[in-house]
Amino acid sequence: xxxxxxxxxxxxxxxxxxxxxxxxxxxxxxxxxxxxxxxxxxxxxxxxxxxxxxxxxxxxxxxxxxxxxxxxxxxxxxxxxxxxxxxxxxxxxxxxxxxxxxxxxxxxxxxxxxxxxxxxxxxxxxxxxxxxxxxxxxxxxxxxxxxxxxxxxxxxxxxxxxxxxxxxxxxxxxxxxxxxxxxxxxxxxxxxxxxxxxxxxxxxxxxxxxxxxxxxxxxxxxxxxxxxxxxxxxxxxxxxxxxxxxxxxxxxxxxxxxxxxxxxxxxxxxxxxxxxxxxxxxxxxxxxxxxxxxxxxxxxxxxxxxxxxxxxxxxxxxxxxxxxxxxxxxxxxxxxxxxxxxxxxxxxxxxxxxxxxxxxxxxxxxxxxxxxxxxxxxxxxxxxxxxxxxxxxxxxxxxxxxxxxxxxxxxxxxxx
Ligand code: MN
Ligand code: MN
Numbered sequence: 306x307x308x309x310x311x312x313x314x315x316x317x318x319x320x321x322x323x324x325x326x327x328x329x330x331x332x333x334x335x336x337x338x339x340x341x342x343x344x345x346x347x348x349x350x351x352x353x354x355x356x357x358x359x360x361x362x363x364x365x366x367x368x369x370x371x372x373x374x375x376x377x378x379x380x381x382x383x384x385x386x387x388x389x390x391x392x393x394x395x396x397x398x399x400x401x402x403x404x405x406x407x408x409x410x411x412x413x414x415x416x417x418x419x420x421x422x423x424x425x426x427x428x429x430x431x432x433x434x435x436x437x438x439x440x441x442x443x444x445x446x447x448x449x450x451x452x453x454x455x456x457x458x459x460x461x462x463x464x465x466x467x468x469x470x471x472x473x474x475x476x477x478x479x480x481x482x483x484x485x486x487x488x489x490x491x492x493x494x495x496x497x498x499x500x501x502x503x504x505x506x507x508x509x510x511x512x513x514x515x516x517x518x519x520x521x522x523x524x525x526x527x528x529x530x531x532x533x534x535x536x537x538x539x540x541x542x543x544x545x546x547x548x549x550x551x552x553x554x555x556x557x558x559x560x561x562x563x564x565x566x567x568x569x570x571x572x573x574x575x576x577x578x579x580x581x582x583x584x585x586x587x588x589x590x591x592x593x594x595x596x597x598x599x600x601x602x603x604x605x606x607x608x609x610x611x612x613x614x615x616x617x618x619x620x621x622x623x624x625x626x627x628x629x630x631x632x633x634x635x636x637x638x639x640x641x642x643x644x645x646x647x648x649x650x651x652x653x654x655x656x657x658x659x660x661x662x663x664x665x666x667x668x669x670x671x672x673x674x675x676x677x678x679x680x681x682x683x684x685x686x687x688x689x690x691x692x693x694x695x696x697x698x699x700x701x702x703x704x705x706x707x708x709x710x711x712x713x714x715x716x717x718x719x720x721x
Contacts, residue, residue, distance in 0.1 A: 320338055320341075321338075321341050321342060321345055321348055321349065322348075322349070323348050323349045324349065325349050325350075325352060326352075328352075329349065332348075343617060343619065344616075344617050345617060346603050346605075346615040346616065346617050347615075347616065347617065350614070350615055351605070351615055353605070353613055354605070354613050354614050354615050355611050355612060355613050356608070356610070356611055356612035356613065356614075357612065358606060358608050358612050358613070358614035359387070359388045360386065360387075360388065361386075361388065361604075361606060361614070361616055361624060361625045361626065362386075362616045362617075362618065362622060362623070362624055362625075363381050363385045363386040363389075363622070363623050364621055364622045364623070365379055365381060365394075365396045365621045365622070365623065366621055367385070368380060368381050368385055368396075371475075371476070373513060373514040373515070374403075374514065374515050374516040375399060375400055375402075375403030375404055375405075375457075375514045375515050375516040375517070376397065376398040376399040376400050376403040376405075376457065376461075376514055377397070377398050378395055378396065378397040378398070378405075378475055378514070379395070379396050379397075380393065380394065380395045380396075380473075380474065380475045380476075381393065381394045381395075381396075381623045382394075382471060382472060382473060382474060383471035383472050384472075384474075386623060386625060388625055388627060389471045389592075389594060389623070389625045390471040390472070390592070391469070391470075391471055391591055391592045391594065391648075391649040392467055392468065392469060392470075392471060392570070392592070392594040392647055392648075392649055393412075393467070393468045393470060393471050393472070393473040393474075394465060394466065394467050394468070394594065394596060394623055395465070395466040395468070395475045396463070396464075396465050396466075396621075397455075397463065397464055397465075397466060397475075398461070398462070398463045399423060399455060399456065399457030399461055399462050399463075399514070400457055400461045400516065401457050401458065401459055401460065401461045401519050402456065402457060402516060402517045402518045402519040402520070403456065403457045403461065403514065403515070403516055403517070404454060404455070404456045404457075404514065404515055404516075404517050405454060405455040405456070405513075405514050406454060406480055406481060406482060406512045406513055406514065406515065407426075407452055407453070407454040407480075407481050408452065408453070408454070408478045408479055408480045408481065408513075409447075409450055409451060409452045409453065409478065409479050410449070410450075410468070410473070410477075410478045410479060411449055411450065411470070411473075412449055412468040412469050412470045412473045413446065413447065413448050413449045413468065413469045413567075413568075413569045413570060414445075414446065414447045414453070414466055414467075414468055415444065415445070415446045415466070415467040415468075415469075415567060415570040415572065415647070416444055416445045416446070416464050416465065416466045416467070417442075417443075417444045417464060417465050417467075417543065417572075417574075417596075417645060418439050418440060418441050418442065418443045418444070418462060418463075418464045419441065419462075419463045419464055419465060419598065420441060420461075420462060420463040420464075421440070421441070421457065421458070421460040421461045421462030421463060422438060422439065422440045422441075422457075422458040422459070422460060422462055423438070423439055423455050423456060423457055423458060423462040423464070424436065424437070424438050424439075424455070424456045424458060424520060424523065424526065425437055425438075425439060425445055425453065425454070425455050425456075425539070425540065426453060426454045426526075427447050427451055427452065427453040427454075427535070427539050428451065428452050428453075429448075429451060429535050430450075430451070431532070432530075432532040433532055433533060433534060433535040433536070434528065434530050434532070434533075434534055434535065435534060435535045435538065435539050436523065436526055436527055437523070437538065437539070437540045438458065438523050439540050441544065442542065442543055442544020442545065443540060443541065443542050443543065443544070444540070444541050444543045444559065444564075444572070445539050445540045445541070445566075446539055446541075446564065446566040446567040446570065447539055447566075448566065448568065448569075449469075449569075451539075452481075453539075456517065456520060457519075458519060458520070459519050465596050465645070467570060467572075467594065467596075467645075467647050469569045469570050469649050478513075480511045480512065480513060482507070482508045482510075482511050482512040482513075483511035485504070485507050486507065486508065486509070486510070486511065490504045537565050537566055538566065539566050541559060541563075541564040541566075541567075543557055543559050543572070543574055544557070544574070546558075546559065546563075548576075552581075553577060553578050553580075553581030553582070554575065554576050554577040554578055554581055554583065555575075555576045556573055556574070556575050556576075557573065557574040558571075558572070558573045558574075558653045559571070559572045559573075559574075559653075560572065560650070560651060560652045560653050561651040561652060562652060567651075568651050569649060569650075569651065570647060570648070570649060570650075571647070571648045571650045571651065571652050571653040572645055572646065572647050572648075572653065573645070573646040573653050574643070574644075574645055575634075575642075575643070575644055575645070575646060576641050576642070576643050577600075577602065577634065577635075577636040577641070577642040577643075578636065578641055578642075579636050579638060579639050579640065579641070579642075580636065581635075581636055582633055582634060582635035582636060583633055583634040583635075584633060585631060585632070585633045586631070586632070586633070587629055587630060587631045587632065588626070588628070588629070588648065588654060589629065589654060590648055590650045590652070590653075590654060591628055591648050591649050591650050592625065592626060592627050592628050592648070592649070593624075593625065593626040593632075593646050593647070593648060594623070594624075594625055594646075594647040594648070594649075595618070595623065595624035595625065595626070595644055595645060595646055595647070596622075596623055596624075596644060596645045596647070597618045597619060597620055597621065597622045597623075597624065597642075597643075597644045598620060598643040598644055598645065599620050599640070599641065599642070599643045600619070600620070600636060600638050600640050600641050600642035600643060600644075601617070601618065601619040601620075601636075601637050601638040601642065602617075602618055602619075602634050602635055602636050602637050602638070602642045602644070603615055603616065603617045603618065603634070603635050603637050604616055604618065604624060604626075604632050604633065604634045604635075605632065605633060606626055606627075606630050606631070606632045607630060607631035607632065608627070608630050609630075617637070618644070619638075624644075
């Protein structure tokens, strides 16, 4: 066997090893060290992890990228992440002037602008039209079946789309060019009251995305229409919302209560400061689909019956939490962790007074060594206030919580 030099052993030390106290052992390889470095809690899970829980992470960096004139797009759906049945995601880039062709689909489309600006158009079934320019931190929602288009402006754009069906495919949308191509030209001529020759030069394939020129000012694209614009816009300035400010982070919630167009998809934009965490919670409405925008963090999902599993996430990753399962998200980096929590629901829960009592009782139970009760009587008996939970947590992190008033958003209530 080859002898290990001090230099070699020094390098070995820099490579993460699946060792936890007296458990585990080195991994001599073969191994993908870059992947191990990005997933320290998978290589070496905390000792509290246990049992079998399906995969809850997929990175857009592992998704097939569809390169087109005008930009690119890639998707994370139930095919990539099988547990994600409620929602699917698309990450798309449009170059300056690049157009995502007018199209529609069976699913509602929710979107968050990550970089740059775009011009979006839509038409509702009664003929009311919609056009707007959106920038970083803006979102849009086109209800199922509504035709719409997206075009990159001067600086181009990148955004994430979320659809209210995990089996959605961005590659199977209804394209105007595709429909024309598969309709007899005589029928097209009859339908539009023009000559067959007028359709001689329609595209020979479905466009999906194409390169065009950067459009002029918004006003130059606004058409005069006797029906007029939609009464409720399809766009919304999510980042411009005044956030719920908490010790350790902020939350912005956009759902049907403040953005009526989003009747099937609810969102929370969460920022967690370094050293802080989104506290232990669960959601009583539906599964949670996550998109990580910046920073890095880790999440442990508790699935009952002694099952628990931890994943690491960073910008460009998708995370998932099945309905009702307990979880937290801890910032493990040196910069702000920013991510989206998405729900197939008309609302995101804001507040849970029950949890206020439950967590205080849990801390009380931990202190007294009894786990017999999560009720307010024990809570009152122990006389704990919320902040007393912190030292009992035995952790360097603080809760994402400011104490006044009791504010969580895992349950609906007076949190905002
Ligand atoms: Mn679409
Ligand atoms: Mn959550």
